[in-house]
Amino acid sequence: MKREITIRSLAGRGELTLRQGDAGGYWLGTVDWGQVPGQHQEYRHLNQVGSTIVDTIVGTRALSIVGWVLDGGTGDLRERCAFLNAFFSPVEDYILEYEGKKIQFRPDSSIQYPPEYRQNNEKVRKFLLQATCPFPLFSDRTDMAVAFDSTGKLFRFPTNFGQEAPLVMGSQNRAYTAETNNTGGFQTGITARLRFSGTVENPRIRNLTSGKYIGVNRAFHKGELLEISTLPGEKRMTLYPAQGEPENLIRYRDFGGEWIQLLPGRNLLALECANPDQRLSMAVTLFYTPLYLEVE
Incomplete structure (x- = not known):
């Protein structure tokens, strides 16, 4: 009821x-x-x-x-x-x-x-x-967020000249893989936001579970934001520069890739680019919502 x-x-x-x-x-x-x-x-x-x-x-x-x-x-x-x-x-x-x-x-x-x-x-x-x-299909009211970040213990600050337990100083590290669980019964599209703090060439997001990827064959620079959507009826690649108007980048799409989807269940995702060292200059967050055939 x-x-x-x-x-x-x-x-x-x-x-x-x-x-x-x-x-x-x-x-x-x-x-x-x-x-x-x-x-x-x-x-x-x-x-x-x-x-x-x-x-x-x-x-x-x-x-x-x-x-x-x-x-x-x-x-x-x-x-x-x-x-x-x-x-x-x-x-x-x-x-x-x-x-x-x-x-x-x-x-x-x-x-x-x-x-x-x-x-x-x-x-x-x-x-x-x-x-x-x-x-x-039904979807959740709010999107799930998957960030390619991890919190690690980088160093310890000694207290009372070593007589007490040291204070752990935490910092956020950049991760190049992320795992998420699609709890829905269908594969679902994603919205990816890639913010660049330096030069990055040909960034890709690969779903290691399905083996498929989506990429853009273009160089990006500090201050730029790339948004990729693989949602049905909303597929797009949009660049938001540090200054100026948004730009449609669909012509730069890597046509060897696909509009990747998250499979039902566990998905392991990875970041790639032309030079692996440039991944440090990408801050990436994915958004998606599980899809359901019926609700109670």
Whole structure:
């Protein structure tokens, strides 16, 4: 049973929260996440028994939300219904958030109200929102961050002339590998931010678990920031110089590499460049979110 959901407009219309038992706001009825179909691509040999599945396409998700608008003694039922009518549009996109997860959708039509007087009158109005989630997977509301840094004990400061335990002075060292655990059920894209404190030629990020990498064949210099996204529908390579406008670097992409993804489970990542000593001049952080087929 869903007790509360929040819907946020990506067109800048604000957000809307529906709760069970909220007589003064928008009362949440039922939420149906629908089912995600899988379309299998098959082939058969002559006289083969059965078939061989070579690929599966995951389809879209149908979303349905039922709620109520109650008078509650405030006399603003019509105003709140007018807000619903203006908030949802079949030409705009929205984010639905539920218990730490989120999914994007677009309404199939405007808000629907039943014609029966018992469910649509001056005291109460039932409403229905039907929508389609073009990307049918849920993700976490906040991204996971993976930094190529480690904290090491570099030296000790003696105390009381060696009569007491020395004070350990910690410092942050640069690491060239990082490990993360993708807890979702699907491979997921990353957003990588590479900040340069010196000259670095042809930087790469390699997923040692899958053996694939993504790289840029270009020299970068102190103060520059490179952002790489391998997310579906958002693939890009953007340079943010110390001064000036952002620049699209897609033409410098290493076409021997791929738009790497994190596999479900453990992933070991590594930094590479033309001169390994130049890795010290890169501060790299990866961001990603696990993907889930269903939520409770």
